Structures are given as structure tokens and as C-alpha cells.
Amino acid sequence: MPPDPPAAAEAPGTAPIVAVIEDDPIMGESLVDRLALEGYRPVWWPTGGEALAALAGVRPDLVVCDIRLPDMNGEDLFQAAASRLRGVPVLFMTGFGDIGQAVRLVKAGADDYLTKPFAIADVLARIDQLLRSRRGGAPTGALGVSPAMQRVERLLRRVADVDSTLLITGESGAGKEVAARFVHQLSKRAQAPFMAVNCAAIPGDLIDSELFGHEKGAFTGAHATHRGYAERAADGVLFLDEVAELPLPVQAKLLRLVQERVFFRVGGEKALSCNARLVCATNADLESRVREGRFRQDLLYRINVIPVVIPPLRERREDILPLLVAYLRHYADSFGAAVHGFTPAAEARALAHGWPGSVRELRNRVERAVALADGPWIGTDLLFPEGDAADTVVPAPPWPPLAAVRDAVEREHIAATLRRSDGQMAKAADLLGVGRTTLWEKMRRFGLVAGPLERLRD
Incomplete structure (x- = not known):
């Protein structure tokens, strides 16, 4: 990029x-x-x-x-x-x-x-x-603190209010839906619906009806008119996850929706307009699918207007520790658990892990660990209960330097302290055991002063 x-x-x-x-x-x-x-x-x-x-x-x-x-x-x-x-x-x-x-x-x-x-x-x-x-174009770390995810965030901010179709690609669990929801929240459509459709989870004989709806009596069992996802999305965002799994006949109808902004319910004769922004995602190689005859080439051209690639977690290791802390806080609040953090050994193991399931794997591991924790600190045994078997393969470079890991931990600890002190810098500095000038310099270096500074009151 x-x-x-x-x-x-x-x-x-x-x-x-x-x-x-x-x-x-x-x-x-x-x-x-x-x-x-x-x-x-x-x-x-x-x-x-x-x-x-x-x-x-x-x-x-x-x-x-x-x-x-x-x-x-x-x-x-x-x-x-x-x-x-x-x-x-x-x-x-x-x-x-x-x-x-x-x-x-x-x-x-x-x-x-x-x-x-x-x-x-x-x-x-x-x-x-x-x-x-x-102008709202500066990255905030909402999607990650790594340079790779900062670039993704910057791109998504640029195109949030551009109605061109987005195609988000990346491995399963990398955070494609998170990126799609981020665009929706940033855009002028934020108050309109976000309709997420997992195209791989709907049986092939039902996907047409679920996506575009059907009229009463269109087929056996159609006892009433059904509004599909495209209709219910209204002026919001229609997010088609795993778009590569759509059957070819449904791909043809989707092509018409993209090109002409209209669609027909199953059994319907009236063209319905679609005002939603289309965002597609897949972990498949769509060009290979086109060569195999499993995906329409013209549809690929129409949905791949603005490509966004989400790198897997193993390629952006600066995000591992901040994500661990963020999900720990989320599940500790949800479960009412008095869990404060991870042991140094658990953090070191997390940084060495290959994360084949990307961010989804990390989230699941943290949820399980918080649910089973019987003390304030989560150790290696809770985060990686399977032992050493999962890490027999050395993860591919780039390996994060010590300075990057140290900075990521320090940044998150300062951010957590500021939240705990309600943004009061004097109180935060006392909790951290540093002077206010030192704290302010570190906040500048870690990009923790991008938001409204009025909240960081003394």
C-alpha cells in the first residue's frame, strides 16, 4: 500500500x-x-x-x-x-x-x-x-496499533462516506466483519441498519429467499411475504460475508443489484430499489474461483472497487498484547470477574504463539481464560491449556523487537490508568509514579492525545 x-x-x-x-x-x-x-x-x-x-x-x-x-x-x-x-x-x-x-x-x-x-x-x-x-482521517488504534492496521484504518476512514463497494479479504478470524462495522460506524449511514449475512451458513436453496425475500405463495411453505436482507438493510450497509460461497444463480441476481441498484423478491414482479451500501468479504481467492468457473468474473469486477486486505494476527504482532488486554477487560466486565491481567509468562507465550485462528482464536482463548480464572492473574495454563503442542512450529517473521513489545505494554498501561483516573492527569501520574510532564511526553509518543484534550483535566 x-x-x-x-x-x-x-x-x-x-x-x-x-x-x-x-x-x-x-x-x-x-x-x-x-x-x-x-x-x-x-x-x-x-x-x-x-x-x-x-x-x-x-x-x-x-x-x-x-x-x-x-x-x-x-x-x-x-x-x-x-x-x-x-x-x-x-x-x-x-x-x-x-x-x-x-x-x-x-x-x-x-x-x-x-x-x-x-x-x-x-x-x-x-x-x-x-x-x-x-478531518477524521488520522488512525486512532481502533483496529490495532500495528503499522499494518493503522494503514487499514486510514484507508477505511477515507472511504467511509464513499458509496463504492468494498471488498474485504483476509484469513478466517482476521477481523473482516470488525472492519466492516467500523466503516458503518464512521459513515453517514451509522444510524441506519447494518445487515450482516454469512453466505456460507445459509443453505443454497434458501439463500435467494433470505437475501432478496419472497412473495406470499412463491413456493411451498411461503405463507407470507418475506423481506430479505437487501430490503431490510434500507439506507444502511448490506454486509455479505463469505461472498464466494454464493451459488451462481444468486451471483447473477447480486450482479444486477450492484449494477442497477434494484432486485426482485422470489416470485415477485415488481423491481425494488436497494439504497444500502454493499460491503463484501471473503477468505477465498476469488480470481482462482473465477478460473474454476465457481465465481462470476463480471461480479468480481463490480464488487472489487475498493479492495481492503486484513492481515492475519501473526503478521502484526504489535497488536497481540493490546488485543489481549482489550478482550480481557471486555469479558471481565461481562462476567463480573475480578481479573486484572496476564502474567509475564502468559504474555510471552502469546507473543510466541503462531495464532492460526488469528484474532478470533485470541478472543476465544481470552473468553475461556476469564471464565475459568479463580484469581486476578491469568497464567499460561489458562490461556494455553493444551500445553506446548500448539507451538511446535516457529512462527514466521517479522518477529517483534523488544522495544515494540515494551512500548505496546507501556501504552496500554498508561491508557488503562487514564481511564481509571477519569482522565485526570495529576491522579494518573501519581498512580504511575511519574511526573506529569513525563506522563504527557509518553502520551504524546504513544499517540494517546488524539482525542479531545479537555477530558484530560487536572
Whole structure:
């Protein structure tokens, strides 16, 4: 998957306005020149007074501001311009001695700060991230913290409100339906139905009726009119899981639905419109099915408009520990179990496991372990009761480096502490035994400040 283009390049002719408030002529000119080269529309105000006057008539998409200005400091400027900057990301530049003031500004609603000296690439990367976040395009870790799943999340955010058909592929248990539901929740269709159909679980002689419905008397036993999934999906999402298992006659009807947005109930003569967005998923190689004559080539072309590949868990090991913790929390709450976490041995075993069943296997193992736990910590015996037999094959690379594993555990522990402290940074820092500045730096590094910062109150 190619890297994402710069934020400014996504909408030609509507490049974001980036305001630079900086009194140093060398620094200010350098930033303005580089921002222009990157495709932004920079404006430069050397004093706080000039910035306040200009903000009366200009609303930038993002502000980069030095904390020390000749006529006022950044904190005073931020307070004076608060009403005009509501909803505008603000990135402060500060020397090491002003970090305390920068942290106060972030708590007051600013988005981030960079400590001088810094590389211009760091400023550009943070600007791009902040602009994407405000447009809803920045990954949040909702689907995983690994780079692979961050790319998937970024793609799904881009196409959430594009009505083109999605084809989600991946091994069984990798999380294809989770991705489909994620798109539905993000989209303008979120309040409309999400109709999930497992095409492999419905007998072949019933799938036509279940998918498209039937009229009363259409066949023996049809005692009343039946509305199928396509009709019940209304203006929402029709999710066809294991679409490769559809019989060829039903594939022909699905092709008509995709092309013409209409369908007929079994035994019906009236064409019914379909307004739902179609999302398909499969763990099969559809091109091979086409060569074997088991899947229509024209249907493949029609549903494979936006392909999304979900990698198996063994190829994104950075997600293993966060998923373990997330499912443990879910089942502990559901079962009312006083289970706090996994032993280090259980976590190490989980990282070494091959996960042939991908995320579904992980979820099932955690559910069983929480249900059977008789203490606060889940050990290897509960998570892998089958012993060593399941891990005789060494999992394929890439093997996660120690730093990635350590960061994943630390990130999840900080996130859990913030939830426990209701977002109060002072309380969270006390629980973790670190200073608030240290906590804030770690939150920045782990991407835990992408949401509304007003909730991280002192």
C-alpha cells in the first residue's frame, strides 16, 4: 500500500492555511518557505498583536505559534484568541525552559508543542497529523496499533462516506466483519441498519429467499411475504460475508443489484430499489474461483472497487498484547470477574504463539481464560491449556523487537490508568509514579492525545 500523500495535496485548490506566529525572521521565513513548498498556504505574523488583528478576518486551518513573542507570550495570545481559534489546531514552539508553560497550554486546549531546536521534518509531520486528525482521517488504534492496521484504518476512514463497494479479504478470524462495522460506524449511514449475512451458513436453496425475500405463495411453505436482507438493510450497509460461497444463480441476481441498484423478491414482479451500501468479504481467492468457473468474473469486477486486505494476527504482532488486554477487560466486565491481567509468562507465550485462528482464536482463548480464572492473574495454563503442542512450529517473521513489545505494554498501561483516573492527569501520574510532564511526553509518543484534550483535566 503506498504511503499517504501530504494533507495539503489531498484537495487541490483548497490547500490548508497555516498561520505562523514567530518573531525570529530567520525561523519565520524558513517555516513559511518550506510550508509553501509543501503545498500549504502559509501566513506569517511576527507579533501577537498582529496575529490578533489578522485573526479577525482570517481563519487558518492550523496555527504554529512561538511561546515567546516580543509583545506578549503565547499563553496570553492563546487566551485572547480562544474564541476565534475554537476548533483550530494550535501547535506551540518552545525552548526547554518553557516546557511547563507549554504543558499548561495543552491542558488548556492547545493540541501539542515542539521543543526547540527541532528538525523542520518534525514540524511538517506534526502539522500533517493534526490536520488529518481534525478531518477524521488520522488512525486512532481502533483496529490495532500495528503499522499494518493503522494503514487499514486510514484507508477505511477515507472511504467511509464513499458509496463504492468494498471488498474485504483476509484469513478466517482476521477481523473482516470488525472492519466492516467500523466503516458503518464512521459513515453517514451509522444510524441506519447494518445487515450482516454469512453466505456460507445459509443453505443454497434458501439463500435467494433470505437475501432478496419472497412473495406470499412463491413456493411451498411461503405463507407470507418475506423481506430479505437487501430490503431490510434500507439506507444502511448490506454486509455479505463469505461472498464466494454464493451459488451462481444468486451471483447473477447480486450482479444486477450492484449494477442497477434494484432486485426482485422470489416470485415477485415488481423491481425494488436497494439504497444500502454493499460491503463484501471473503477468505477465498476469488480470481482462482473465477478460473474454476465457481465465481462470476463480471461480479468480481463490480464488487472489487475498493479492495481492503486484513492481515492475519501473526503478521502484526504489535497488536497481540493490546488485543489481549482489550478482550480481557471486555469479558471481565461481562462476567463480573475480578481479573486484572496476564502474567509475564502468559504474555510471552502469546507473543510466541503462531495464532492460526488469528484474532478470533485470541478472543476465544481470552473468553475461556476469564471464565475459568479463580484469581486476578491469568497464567499460561489458562490461556494455553493444551500445553506446548500448539507451538511446535516457529512462527514466521517479522518477529517483534523488544522495544515494540515494551512500548505496546507501556501504552496500554498508561491508557488503562487514564481511564481509571477519569482522565485526570495529576491522579494518573501519581498512580504511575511519574511526573506529569513525563506522563504527557509518553502520551504524546504513544499517540494517546488524539482525542479531545479537555477530558484530560487536572
